[in-house]
Amino acid sequence: MSALEQSGAGRGQTVARPGAPEGGAHEQSATAALELRELTVAFPTRTGLAIAVNGVSLTVAPGKVTGIVGESGSGKTMICRAILGLIPWPGAILGGEIRWRGADLVSASRSALRRVRGREIAMIFQDPSSALDPVFTIGDQISEPLRVHLGLSRSAAEKEAIELLGRVGIPSPRERYNAYPHQLSGGMRQRAMIAIAISCKPELVLADEPTTSLDVTIQDQILGLLAELRDEYGMSMVLVSHDLGVVAQNADSVAVMYSGSVVETAPTRAIFSATRHPYTAALIQALPSIHVSEPRVALEPIPGQPPSLDSLPPGCPFAPRCRYTTDACREVDMTRVPVGPEHETACPFAEQVLAGA
Amino acid sequence: MAARQEIVLTGARALRRQVDRRNRWSDVTLWTGVAIVAALVLAGLLAGLISPYAPNTQHLTEAFKSPSGSHLFGTDAFGRDVFSRALHALKVDIQLGIVATYVPLVIGMVLGAVAGYYRGWRESLIMRLVDVTIALPFIVLILAIVAIVGPGLSGVYIGEIAVSWALYARITRAEMLVLREQQFIVAAQALGYSTPRILFKHALPHLIRPNLVFSMADIVLNILVLASLSFLGVGVQPPLPELGAIVADGQQYLLSSWWITTLPGLVLVILGAGFSLIGDALADRFGRRLELPR
Numbered sequence: 001m002s003a004l005e006q007s008g009a010g011r012g013q014t015v016a017r018p019g020a021p022e023g024g025a026h027e028q029s030a031t032a033a034l035e036l037r038e039l040t041v042a043f044p045t046r047t048g049l050a051i052a053v054n055g056v057s058l059t060v061a062p063g064k065v066t067g068i069v070g071e072s073g074s075g076k077t078m079i080c081r082a083i084l085g086l087i088p089w090p091g092a093i094l095g096g097e098i099r100w101r102g103a104d105l106v107s108a109s110r111s112a113l114r115r116v117r118g119r120e121i122a123m124i125f126q127d128p129s130s131a132l133d134p135v136f137t138i139g140d141q142i143s144e145p146l147r148v149h150l151g152l153s154r155s156a157a158e159k160e161a162i163e164l165l166g167r168v169g170i171p172s173p174r175e176r177y178n179a180y181p182h183q184l185s186g187g188m189r190q191r192a193m194i195a196i197a198i199s200c201k202p203e204l205v206l207a208d209e210p211t212t213s214l215d216v217t218i219q220d221q222i223l224g225l226l227a228e229l230r231d232e233y234g235m236s237m238v239l240v241s242h243d244l245g246v247v248a249q250n251a252d253s254v255a256v257m258y259s260g261s262v263v264e265t266a267p268t269r270a271i272f273s274a275t276r277h278p279y280t281a282a283l284i285q286a287l288p289s290i291h292v293s294e295p296r297v298a299l300e301p302i303p304g305q306p307p308s309l310d311s312l313p314p315g316c317p318f319a320p321r322c323r324y325t326t327d328a329c330r331e332v333d334m335t336r337v338p339v340g341p342e343h344e345t346a347c348p349f350a351e352q353v354l355a356g357a
Numbered sequence: 358m359a360a361r362q363e364i365v366l367t368g369a370r371a372l373r374r375q376v377d378r379r380n381r382w383s384d385v386t387l388w389t390g391v392a393i394v395a396a397l398v399l400a401g402l403l404a405g406l407i408s409p410y411a412p413n414t415q416h417l418t419e420a421f422k423s424p425s426g427s428h429l430f431g432t433d434a435f436g437r438d439v440f441s442r443a444l445h446a447l448k449v450d451i452q453l454g455i456v457a458t459y460v461p462l463v464i465g466m467v468l469g470a471v472a473g474y475y476r477g478w479r480e481s482l483i484m485r486l487v488d489v490t491i492a493l494p495f496i497v498l499i500l501a502i503v504a505i506v507g508p509g510l511s512g513v514y515i516g517e518i519a520v521s522w523a524l525y526a527r528i529t530r531a532e533m534l535v536l537r538e539q540q541f542i543v544a545a546q547a548l549g550y551s552t553p554r555i556l557f558k559h560a561l562p563h564l565i566r567p568n569l570v571f572s573m574a575d576i577v578l579n580i581l582v583l584a585s586l587s588f589l590g591v592g593v594q595p596p597l598p599e600l601g602a603i604v605a606d607g608q609q610y611l612l613s614s615w616w617i618t619t620l621p622g623l624v625l626v627i628l629g630a631g632f633s634l635i636g637d638a639l640a641d642r643f644g645r646r647l648e649l650p651r
Contacts (some may be wrong), residue, residue, distance in 0.1 A: 084547050088538070089476050117549030127549075135562045145548050196548070277649035 017111040021355065022024065024316065032059040033236040034083070034121075034204055039096035039106075044311075050309040052078045052091065054260035054317075055334070060204065065237045066262075067251030069244055073153070073306060074257040075104040077126075080206040082106075084123060085113045100204075115244045119149045122197040126209040128189035132181040135258055138165075138192040139177030145199045169225060187218035191225070197258070198229055204236045211246065223250050244283055248272065253342065256280045259306050259317035261334050276345040279318045281354055300313050324353040358471030383641040390634030397628050408441035415594045421614045431616040433606060448554045449510070449599050450628070452581040457517035458572050464518070465525025466568055470556050472526065473533025483526060490523035499582060500591065508591040513583050516561040521575060525568055530562050566643045573636025577629040584625060600625045 041053035053075040060066045068076045081087055085099055085105065098105040100121070105113065128204055133141060142164055145156035152160060158177065165173035168191040181189055190210065207226060211219035227250060230237050241247050247254055247268070250265035254271045256264045256279065264277035275281045285300040304321040307313055313320060319329035328349070336344035339351060392546075400407070409427075416436035424431040430439035472483040490498070502516035536542055545555045584601025587593030593599035595606075600621050609616025 077560075082542075086543060086546055088543075100634070114549045114551065115545055119549060123544070123547040125540050125544055127540060131544045133541040133559055144550075148550060148554070193544075196544075 008217060029195070033062040033096075034060040034238075035099040036079070036083075037097040037099065038049060039079065039082060039098060040094040041075070041082050041091060042094050043091040045310050048310040051312060052259050052309060053082065054312070055096065055259070056257075056262050057336075058255055058262060058265070059306045060236050060238055061252070062236050063230075064236050064252040065227075065239050065250055067247035067254040068238060068240045069242065069247050070257030071306065072241055073259075073309070075260040076242075076257055077208055080208045080238065080240060084117050084207060085110075085123060114281060118145050119200045120202055120204070121204045121206065122200070122202040123199045123206040123208060124190075124193055124210045127213045128193040129181065129186065129213070130306060131193055132189060134181055137178050137180055137194075138184065138189075139179075142192065142195050142199055145196060161195070162198070164199055165192070168192070168198075168229075169221075170195075186214050187222065189219075190214060190222055194225065194229070198235075201233055201271060205237070206232075206238045206240070208240045209242070210239075211244075213242070219246070226250070228270065244287055256283070260309060260314060261317060261346065262336070263318065263334075263346045264344065265336065266340070268341050273342070274340060275354060276339045276343060276350040278322045278324050278350065278353065279347075279349045282321075282323075302306045324349065365514045376489040383638050386634050386641070387638030390631050390636075390638060393627060393631030394635065396630065397447055397624075400444055400450055401451050402462045404441075404444040404448055407443045408438075410441040412436035412442045412445040413437065413600045421610070422615050423614070424620070430620040431614065433603075433614075433617045434610060437621060439603065439607075439617055442603055443624050444598045446603060446626070447619065447624065449487065449593065449597065450580050450583060450601075450625070453510070453514065453517070454576040454584050454632075457514060457579040457583075459469065459522075461518050461522035461573075462525050462568055462572055465522035465527075465619075466561075467563060469526035469529025469531075469562060470533050470564060473530040474537055474552075474556060474560070478528070484530065487523040487526050489575065490520060490632065491527070495578075496521060496582060496585065499586065503529045503586065503591050509594050510592070510597070513586055513592050516581060517579050521579065524575070526566050528571060529564050533560065533566060536560055536563055569644060570636060573632050573639060577632045580625070580628065 009357075017258075032138070036056055036058040039053055039056045039058075040051065043050045043052060054205065056075070056079060056258050058068075058079075059065070063255070068079065078087065078091075083100075083105065084092055085108070087093060096106060102246050105116065108116070132138065132224075136144075139158065139161055143152075143154070144154045144162040146157040146160050147154065162173045162177050165176055170188055170191050172182075176184070176188075181192070184192065189312045208227065210223050214222060222247065222350060226237065226239075229235070239247060239251050248271075251268050253265065253267050254306050255262045256271070256277065258279050262318065264280050266274070266276070272281060272284065279302075282300070282302045286302060288299055300320055307317055307320065313330070315330035316322070316332040316334065319325045319332075321354065322329065331347060332346070336346045340342050378633070404412075409429075414437065416432070419428075419432050421437035422428050422432040422436075427437050430443060433439055433442075455587035468483050472480040477505040483555055498520050500521055501515070504511040506515050520538065542555065542559060546560045581601075583592055583599065584604070587599045587601035588605040590605070593602050595602065603619050603621040604625075607614065607621075611618050
């Protein structure tokens with residue numbers, strides 16, 4: 001039995017990875033609310049170890065929205081769950097650090113993590129219809145964290161919960177307090193979910209594809225609401241999406257993920273205006289444009305499939321699908337190099353090959 | 358256009374009638390079961406008041422009387438009134454049925470929920486224990502435990518509780534495995550709730566239904582096991598009345614005095630049928646009951 005299989009329910013167990021930095025003298029940089037260092041998450045499978053998150057380093061600036069984009073299976077959700085120590089069994093965090101308030105969440109005790117969850121870092125889930133418990137009213141579910149974490153009395157929690165329901169834009173909150181999740185529309189459910197997440201005024205909200213299950217008009221309202229709340233409460237936010245457009249409109253900076261690795265990080269504007277990774281460039285080329293005046297350009301899909309996570313190719317994982325691939329790509333170690341202000345890419349050849357683009 | 362609408366409406370009406378019929382049938386089943394069980398439970402509880410004779414008083418001159426107005430179920434070899442004995446026996450049987458079902462239900466649910474939620478070594482330990490318990494035939498294992506504890510009612514209680522938690526643990530673990538992957542459980546974890554809170558407040562309401570449905574069948578089984586053990590002579594010890602024991606007492610006179618065996622046996626059958634009807638109706642309701650919007 002490997003150590004991986006023994007991990008508990010709440011969080012993956014930490015297994016020291018050879019070569020991973022040992023905890024201790026690492027100071028958290030002052031400009032980051034949350035800092036991931038070389039975070040590695042893996043799942044044992046029948047065919048080997050699937051590396052879901054492959055040595056990801058990332059910072060979330062205080063009061064800012066950090067977008068994470070990538071296709072399904074690129075590790076976006078696993079990063080969120082790793083931050084809260086909620087890697088599903090039998091996965092585990094193999095190495096790395098998650099610096100939060102000067103402490104490392106990876107090596108934090110179960111009880112220390114529980115104090116962080118909900119109170120300091122809250123999460124908004126992709127599908128509110130399954131993330132809300134069907135047997136309790138939404139009022140109950142919003143009051144619960146208030147009572148558990150803030151110690152409010154039943155009546156005080158109810159008053160506060162009704163206020164929160166109003167704050168997230170649910171009409172006649174007093175009546176909705178006693179509604180069950182199935183009695184609300186998808187958009188209303190997501191609003192209720194957001195009310196639960198912000199109930200204890202967390203410093204960081206992890207929004208895991210908060211609008212994916214909603215239709216486009218509702219998407220916009222929900223994202224608007226999140227932006228308002230962030231300003232009002234001064235929260236930092238991680239906005240995970242597979243939709244480059246959603247991230248472009250709502251994030252201050254963007255991290256692009258591919259097969260468990262972050263391939264490029266940049267301020268949102270720079271990711272479009274000065275793309276410095278072939279994968280990001282390919283993503284942007286696959287986006288339809290709504291500007292009629294522009295000459296018609298055919299959308300370019302990215303050929304092929306992402307590699308299987310249990311048999312990642314050596315070097316750059318995007319190399320097999322990249323149009324600029326050379327033999328040297330197999331030697332790339334995916335460490336990001338700076339290419340501009342707050343702009344880093346994992347592709348050492350990017351400036352060369354994308355210079356004209 | 359109108360014709361097509363008519364066809365749709367007719368179809369909808371027919372479908373609704375069908376569904377209504379089935380729902381009504383499930384209601385009938387449920388309330389018949391409840392009525393039977395309630396009547397027998399009441400009869401058992403009030404046995405001391407309503408039974409015409411003391412259950413253990415012997416009247417050797419009155420032995421082997423066939424059923425009549427003064428002895429509804431006749432009398433046995435010692436001249437005891439079988440009806441009075443059956444009434445007192447009901448209390449013993451139902452009490453065991455309920456205790457030996459719901460104590461293991463609680464134990465099994467807690468262990469099953471822990472196994473399914475934590476996985477890992479806790480799951481291995483609990484589920485291997487379940488496997489061992491289930492691998493041996495139910496009655497043999499209880500017999501073995503009764504042999505250790507000693508015959509008598511308390512031996513049967515201990516034996517049944519020690520054995521029947523295993524099925525509840527297995528049911529609950531299976532449900533918990535599905536449940537723990539549900540987003541609302543992950544959401545509860547992400548909100549920093551304690552494990553007992555997640556297990557008992559958030560998971561429990563979703564785990565209780567299948568266990569309740571199964572418990573109705575289990576009550577019948579547990580009562581029958583008690584009756585069987587008494588029949589075999591290791592359950593309830595004479596002169597305490599118990600349905601299985603009464604049947605066992607009467608079997609040697611089956612050909613001459615059929616009532617001693619048959620009538621208490623019939624009570625046992627009706628009791629079992631009552632619980633089974635409730636179980637069926639509950640399974641129907643919790644599982645497949647259809648409702649159409651009005």
